[in-house]
Amino acid sequence: MTQKLIEDLMDGRLDTAIVALPVSVSSLHEEKLFEEEFVLVRPLKDARMPVPNSEMLREMRLLLLEEGHCFRDQALSFCNTTATASRDLMEGSSLATLVQMVGAGFGVTLIPQMAVPLETRSAPVSVARLSEHRPSRTIGMVWRKTNPLAGQLEQIAGLIRDAGVE
CATH class of the missing domain: 3.40.190.10 (Periplasmic binding protein-like II)
Structure with missing residues (x-):
């Protein structure tokens, strides 16, 4: 807050x-x-691929909000990693920016379920529920x-x- x-x-x-x-x-x-779940947003071309687990997400380019956003910390916690330990981390200033970056093929991100209808409406992305330990x-x-x-x-x-x- x-x-x-x-x-x-x-x-x-x-x-x-x-x-x-x-x-x-x-x-x-x-x-x-x-309670609100977080969902995985990934490029549309990956829609038919299996949903990655938290270990697999650590190996992917994870797009996060900038330092200071509590949602950033929650995403890092779910992936059981830190910003410095992440293999390939990129930051954005808003959820809309992150989703557009995913649509452009720069990586994947997690967003709150309630943000899906608004943030994904104009980006070529797919949304998937995580299969294990769903973050919320x-x-x-x-x-x-x-x-x-x-x-x-x-x-x-x-x-x-x-x-x-x-």
Whole structure:
């Protein structure tokens, strides 16, 4: 979670935010909403090939977000590698950039499931679910523990959980 977002929540400029958990800020309440899987994005020409496992991904050119993005750390963790140990690592500033790089044949990447419809619509890529140890993240709502709207925010969180995610 960015420092700006935390400041906005703490200063009351925002009442709540939907983010990847945990945020680990003692003055913020975290309410889990759902789990979201990461999917593998690879060039369209690889669509019929077997889905690589985490060991095979370590040997591929892995495209990641720039340093400082929590999603980058989650992808490296899944591949059980570090940026310095990666054989051939390239970085991008956004998921859209990474997907376009995959479409151009520069490598493969992992993206959150909810990003697939938007980020892959204009790139010649294939999307595959990983077969083993599917990486995921927890998405939740956060707000100040002192927020007078806490009861209503808990109700909103409940509605989101009840709506489910496809």
